[in-house]
Amino acid sequence: MSEERSLHFLEEIIEADLAAGKHNSILTRFPPEPNGYLHIGHAKSICLNFGLAQKYGGATNLRFDDTNPVTEDTEYVESIKEDIQWLGFSWKQELYASDYFEQLYQFAETLIQKGLAYVDDSTSEEIAAQKGTPYTTGVRNKFSERTVEENLELFRAMRAGKYKDGEKVLRAKIDMASTEMLLRDPIMYRIKHAHHHRTGDQWCIYPMYDFAHGQSDSIENITHSICTLEFIPHRPLYFWFIEQLGIFPTVQYEFARLNLTYTVMSKRKLLQLVNDGHVNGWNDPRMPTISGLRRRGYTPESIRDFCDKVGVARRENLIDLGLLEFCVRNHLNKIAQRRMVVFDPIKVVISNFESKLEWLPTENNPEDENGGVRQVPFTKELWIEAEDFMENPPKKYFRLAPGQMVRLKSAYIITCNEVVKDAEGKVTQLNCTYLPNSKSGEDTSGINVKGTLHWVSAAHAVPVEIREYDRLFTVENPAAEEGDFKDFINPNSLHMISNAYAEPALAQATAVEHFQFVRKGYFKLDEDSTADKLVFNRTVTLKDTWAKTAQK
């Protein structure tokens, strides 16, 4: 952390504002709509907003942008709060745009009184048609000529519930000829006779995003309102409302949202995956949601590190999934408990092993001096990984083969003497001998072997279920493909192994631990585990340079 790092553009802006005395301290906000679960893209925004406030001694509000009751729900509110806290951030105040409904309503009346807003009876289609296109100018209709009194009366009647959904809207009177589509008399309020998750049936008119967000920022005295690039066209409107209302001038700044390869990052698409059953819920370990990543075994530290590494700028980007995986391996390598688990077992019989059982010490984490050791049982019959034996090995294959020696991790060097096959010629058992003087830690054999294998004593093996995950999509950027993004779902994104053999220590696994199954990858206990069967999710594989070498 000692290396100099240049500031990104938002840090520069904040430092300039602070230096100029524009603000004494900064206040940011994270403004999710409670209509879905948070994903890794939100994590970038969370790290940015909370991180900036932390860095410059300010604070961050959590404000739910709950202006559309038909899509929003408290289920989402709860999940969002949990995810932010899990990521390691705490907000100054928990707020809701709906807290300001009365104030926003008064703001609307103010604008009506200033002759800057009017009630429009047009249909949605008519309004769209009158709005024009980006290339042609829009036209104003006769409703825009209503008097202040008439507008006030109508708007109050809207609030009072005199009209049905869609019958009328309140519009800002700005400029139907503006090259900015959003300035062509944007809708401020629409009628929705819908139950709101917080205000209940108190309201039947709800403000649009543009008439809620900027004013909410202003009411809270947010100094820097940070959002994504697609809101750039909203900025003139954001300022317009603040200026006309004469309220605290929060400034909006935009940055480029995070995109990740082999996944999708829109709540709409993620919702489809959930609803259509392509995944098992928002927290499916294959989802890019915070809850999915958490269940899969990602750590908050690794996600924060990732968000830090991707940077903050204003150009479109598509981040390599490999960077996220690098970050989680990097962290997990330091904290994960090592355990031995055989996924695809083949029997090894040590013919010259005379004692019944020997307990051998092995380190829990070679990266951690204080990680301690545990005992693993060694017996005559063991399981090793089927892929760790080859009858006719290629060059540089450092594993078991007829006549070839390997080290069993933390145990002895063994030699394969005999290959036992069944009627179909399938290898069923390997008869081996061990070198008694090659015991780990007290090896006097003088023999150096290249390969070290993980293994499990057959008599002590604990059957566990393993869930291996792969990328959710087969193409780098499914959202950019022609046609339905769901056509590119990876059919092999989940691979289950129902009977893997684990060393006995793993039976005591808890939900808070992260494991490295030696030579296999990083794993975490899944919530589907029962007393009878433990289930482990593969967070990420280990880097596998042998796989690359073997391919050549």
Next chain:
RNA sequence: UGGGUUAUUGUGUAACGGUAGCACGACAGAUUUUGGUUCUGUUUGUCUAGGUUCGAAUCCUAGUAACCCAACCA
């Protein structure tokens, strides 16, 4: 046919007129009782064409490409 935003190695991101750097990836080597980790080294880039300047990724001019804007979504 309008307006806005953005262009630096395979992917991200710095350089604020003065040696194009960093991370991930890739490649090569060393260490290793995890073919993991760690360490060392190598590799590839300023969208194009002009111009200003002793000197341009940076300033100017003209192009090109990508993305966003025509929900009573946010």
